[in-house]
Amino acid sequence: MKLSTDTSIAVVLPSPIGDSLIGLVLVNNLIRNGYRPVVFGWVAEQLADWFPHMAVGQPDAWRGAFDTVIELRPTSYASTLSRSGKTLCVATLPEYGGSKHMVDRIVEIATKVLGLRDVTRANGLVVPAGVMQGRFADRVVIHPTGSHPEKMWGRKKFLALSRVLTRRQLQPSFLVAPDEFGVWGDIAEHGCEVNALPRLNEVATWIAESSWFIGNDSGLGHLASCIGVPTLSLFMRRGLARSWRPGWGPGAIVLPPSVLPFGGLKERLWQRLLSVRRVMAAFQALHCTHARTAHRYAPAGFGDANATQAARIGMVPGAQSRRL
Structure with missing residues (x-):
């Protein structure tokens, strides 16, 4: 599935925190390769300041707006974001199965399914400037x-x-x-x-x-x-x-x-x-x-x-x- 750079893309994250953070690996790789996906999900909303390169949307404001809608797992609203009513559900792909680490599965999907070239395991999180990392050493x-x-x-x-x-x-x-x-x-x-x-x-x-x-x-x-x-x-x-x-x-x-x-x-x-x-x-x-x-x-x-x-x-x- 080769994406055109002028394709409008939505990525719908699942509810669990860990699954969402892993799903953001796919979002980060889309961004690295020139795409501008809009991301949906409560984890993305509440961590928006920690992912400064990510655009976050509200479902009601984006009905029927996207050429391609990618959802990590089936959701109740992802299809409403799609012009065609269809979505690409990552969890149904063969590459999502197996025994590899979940991040590596997402990397393989980014490479083999979406055809992205510049691919990383990182999800793009950046600690905001006002947060003092390791402030409490004990x-x-x-x-x-x-x-x-x-x-x-x-x-x-x-x-x-x-x-x-x-x-x-x-x-x-x-x-x-x-x-x-x-x-x-x-x-x-x-x-x-x-x-x-x-x-x-x-x-x-x-x-x-x-x-x-x-x-x-x-x-x-x-x-x-x-x-x-x-x-x-x-x-x-x-x-x-x-x-x-x-x-x-x-x-x-x-x-x-x-x-x-x-x-x-x-x-x-x-x-x-x-x-x-x-x-x-x-x-x-x-x-x-x-x-x-x-x-x-x-x-x-x-x-x-x-x-x-x-x-x-x-x-x-x-x-x-x-x-x-």
Whole structure:
């Protein structure tokens, strides 16, 4: 499918954060090759300042406006953007399947299906000038939730991990969605800091100004990775990690020990088998590898850092924060 440079193109992103960030690899490659796609999706809207070369549209304003509409997965409105009513659904292409990393699948589609020549694995994210990368040299963002409960490590284990990090003179900072705050806010009683930010650009800033990220197999791990924050991702099995591990910045994965022969058992029991000690060992290895290059700013004292964070949280409408 060869695109003409004067073809009007829309790219419709899926709802999940990680899928959208991977889909933006295709958008970035279209832009690199002279096209001017208009991008649709809530992730693109809320991260518009982080993708300065990207044009973002609202579906109602662009009905029937495009010669070519590309959607990563089937959506309810992509066809309404097309003059013909037809779309190219990336998820239905043979190149989208297989065992390659998802980013590499998108790169292959850009090259083989769309015929683009100047192709990269990058999605075009640029940290805004006002964001101080690595500002809090000891802050470790912990993301304990996700869209799929079966992919989430245990609550008690995340709390135990935060205590180990604190003993190592690091500053664990739990980050959850606003609708999860009611469930997680009480961990402040255990001496933990927990924050919920209302918009994705604010979440991105919080992650970018931290120095480390630990989380489940979920979209925020992909966000941390493309920002460049060293990322440790917890996976239930190796096959998922092979395709879906965060694939841009420095990072590592940690898996439960391979003691069970069947995939179904591994998926049911992985949370029990993956120990705090094993996760901490993987984090220490990541820390040792990237500690010298990860920090751009001098460490702040814990008291100063907490005061600054509280002030910033207070200035964000809808933000919620609790700490002991």
